[in-house]
Amino acid sequence: MTKLRLWILAASLTVITGCGTDASSKSEQVSIEPQKTYRWKLITTWPKNFPALGTAPEKFADSVRVMSNGRLDIKVYGAGELVGPFEVFDAVSQGTAEMGHGAAYYWRSKFPIAALFSTAPFGMTAQEMNGWLYFGGGLELWRELYEPFSLIPMPAGNTGVQMAGWFNREINSLADVKGLKMRIPGFGGAVLEKVGGVPVNLPGGELFTALQTGVIDATEWVGPYNDLAFGLHTVAKYYYYPGWHEPGPTLEALINKAAWESLPDDLKKIVEVANKAINDEMLAEFTARNNAALRTLIDDHGVEVRRLPDDVLAAFRSASSEVLEEASQESEIAGRIYKSYMDFYASVRAYHDISERAYINVR
Ligand code: CA
16 A cells, blocks of 8 residues: 555544544654655756657656656756766766666767667667567666666657668768768667778767768768758758668666655656656657658758668678677676577567568558
8 A cells, every 4th residue: 555545544534533633643644755745857868858859758757747746846957957968877877866868878888788778780679679678578687787877777768760860971882981970879880880980979969060060971860850850951961761770769767776766656656657658659759750851851951862772781780790799798797688689689570570571561
């Protein structure tokens, strides 16, 4: 029985019996703290209110506030408002903020294997990631990996398959990738490096200027909906697909362990369910809005959409296998995460070959 229910029961009994004194009621209320308000800070790696990525944590906070009747009040901060976008992991780990929202592949410098909880080049789609995380043992391993940092991770959004990105250099063969300076995070960056490119990791808010000033030759970001919002089509010539490097990145909510443990069970459940809600809703939003944004990019802005050549994709695929296997060697847990991901992927892929893929090819 939750503390709130106990309190309601105690309050009802007081009303029914009509003999509770002020003193006894108060002592019961204080001991179970039914109306304690928790005020949390949630820091993000996204520009404030950026479509879908940044609005998801805002929706999460709104839902939690309503569902908890104001008892868990979470204020959301955009990148740079409290800490820099890439400082979210450490800041939540240290308790500077109780929660964060970002993506596990941003912490590649700490432990490359964490990227598997976001996305792997030529890896699982959003649907498959959810299957692995919720029902295939993925979430348990993710929690184990973050445990030494006093962090509890939860899936909290997915963009679906992304675009390969915006290029100011034509990519006609693998030779065009040599020396290409491209913003590309996670394993995708390591793959680019293996085939002769130069990966750069920049937060979203810096992409436009970096591309405009020629600091980078290309950038990936998300897909038409988000890319249009950043205006990337005004500073790059070609829009390439498919997003081989990010076939369904899961975004993450990070919760400081001490803050989590301070919550009563009903608020913990509200946080869990609200994160599941944005995990689901973000994918739906991208699915709905990417189509319209792609039409705008092509029809109104004359964007040239191109497919990456087969030899480039083949080189990326081959390098991806090497990069993932190297990351699996880093530690004992890295090996277990890699094996869990790969085993689930092989299994779900066999079924999706005769279900999702077979259907999409014949519809
Ligand atoms: Ca991306």
